[in-house]
Amino acid sequence: ESARTKSGLVSLIIPCLTGNMVYALIKLGFLEDERLGKAIEWILTYQRSDDGEERPPLGEMYDRYRSCWGSHSCHMGVAKTLKALSAIPEPKRDARVNAKIQELADYFLKHRIYKKSHHPEEIAKPGWMKFGFPLMYQSDALEMLDIFASLKIHAPELDDTIDLVRRKQTVEGVWNLENSYSDRMLVTIEHKGKPSKWITLRAVRALREYR
Template structure:
């Protein structure tokens, strides 16, 4: 087994500036004024992966085609934003800000705050709001420093209001937004919707979490623990999600055991 110092040195190698950045920030506790942390973020923005994504961005902030922000898998706006956020791209960059404003304008359902897979005449289509997409976009926007934006708060409120944690109830939930996508809600809540909701809310600093956020996080964590992460809660000898033991990146709307375990660890 490698000594801890050797592992730390490996994580701090400059070859992968995203890993270096998150090691400095999350493992070593450096704050945003730290020179090494700032240099690592500059290196992220200059890295080939980030550069090739930003080079393909339209001046109006989107990728591929505006209306295909979600359905253009996996080269359109939603997916590029997810990758940029996972890599630790700089939220102060004007191109990142432009992309965030685009997705808020085009994909968010105005009345509820949820995010829809297709837009309508005035933002996201109410009948096409998805829990995993809402969680993912809320996480992206929070990670990019937009917690104070009322539209992002509306997305957080959507999660705390509508996200469910059903584990094989007798009758599927009725009414909006539950009656459109049985695969998302039904009698058993979609695991991916739960995980992405948990991921978004966990991005909020503990001291800034409202009571509804803390309660929703607790319910999401319990849902995953009851399932032993990837098993069937009513028969733990069976794996409900065996694919979650095959790790990869980027996860997009999917998840895996590592992402879930990291979230649970972050939540204590």
Template sequence: MSWKDQLRADSEAWLLENDSPGVRYLALRDLAGLAGEDAELKSARRRAHKEGPIAEVLSHIEKAGYFVKAGPGYSPKYRSTVWSIVLLAQLGASADEDKRIAQACKYLMDHALTEGGQFTAVSSASPSGTADCLQGNLCWSLMELGYDHPRLRSAYEWMARTVTGDGIAPMKEKDAPVRYYAGKCGPLFACGSNNKLPCAWGGCKVMMAFGKWNVNRRTPLIRKAIRQGAEFFLKADPATADYPNGYAEKPSGNWWKFGFPVFYVSDILQIAEALTGLGYGNDKRLANTINLIREKQDKNGRWQLDYDYKDKTWVDFGARKKPNKWVTLRALRVLKHTV
């Protein structure tokens, strides 16, 4: 069975059209499977960096390497350094293709990564400003951008430790060398913003990041964190998003709104992206989720944009409720990993 048998029509051909150079490049890389040194892929990658969204985002970078405001770069949303780097990663940008991307990555690590491996959102550079969504987003993004800096090892080890709880003291033990904080307050994705309960939105980002960490690099602690994280997402049916809701009575409706880009709000498609990226594509507990994704395609094998950041970030990615190449690319990547 070909993975394309899951489609109602050949939407890959739509993604390979020349009108969207960024989508075309990623479709050649991730769907058509062209090798890194393939001449067509290299040409598409160069064009994607010179035209379209990547070029637009990079046009706003400051000479020092930050976006909008100096410092750790969490605010203002969604144009500051953190969000610009996350967006560039989702667009397929590469630090090897444009030196400004490497400069932005270096600036981020110099100003937002603490000695303990925490990415922080606060200007004081305190590790207390960390959170799963921030940590996962930035670990994933830096790896996706090809900025594989040795200091990321400490970021991954901290992230794994916060999932398992190994060697990390409770938040109240303020003199402990390694402890939880008000935001990142406990194991298995517990978050202060989710009433101290596990936050599946943050967990998605953490699991996405683990998927980018090479298997040969995964320490026993990281492997343990991956297993525990996968069980967290699969113990409930991911298609129902029946995870702790914090202060709400039921799951956020945004779970079922597939979007682009994906910042800290997650959708069910991102659960599937994370789990298929870690090798769980054929797990029976994910079957309903994969079916839900299939059912959301239209007669042309395309997925619509349901959630966006129109006028909030550097680029708009199409009209809501209309077939969208970026969302379709996300869906096709997942379906390819289930066969």
């Protein structure tokens, strides 16, 4: 909150954290709250899916954080805002929401989720190949596949990610925690290198859609 305006500052809004808050509040039952509606409208209005082919966007919203709003949109911002919109129940999605979901999904299909769009044989996000929970502002290939599964999007561009998830299943039939931000939290949520009920839930849920 600004001491001068007594409200939030436009220049301090970033997409990944906005997406996380919208997702959480939808899951907590606040979809009809007017304030959440404004946050969803912000995503529809400002979230970008630029792939390095255009000039960076200009304006008060975009000028402060070039890592979020450069000529190539931040993967985390696209991921978390797509996650937020995917949490809106299908009957509640209007044409603008559906169009933005498609736009953001197409962005990740071009990248094969974690690869380079212009060189799809190269990995752009090696960290996304290590599955974690919770991920806070970060994301990974499994979280993205889970989002695509919830949207029932099927495309050959997802095949590498599906294979990656399948390969990581242990002989016991579960998935291990490979990435963790527990050191930043008040409590430890599972342990790296150990079987994870949260990673396993995501993997099973996603692979059920793509079996």
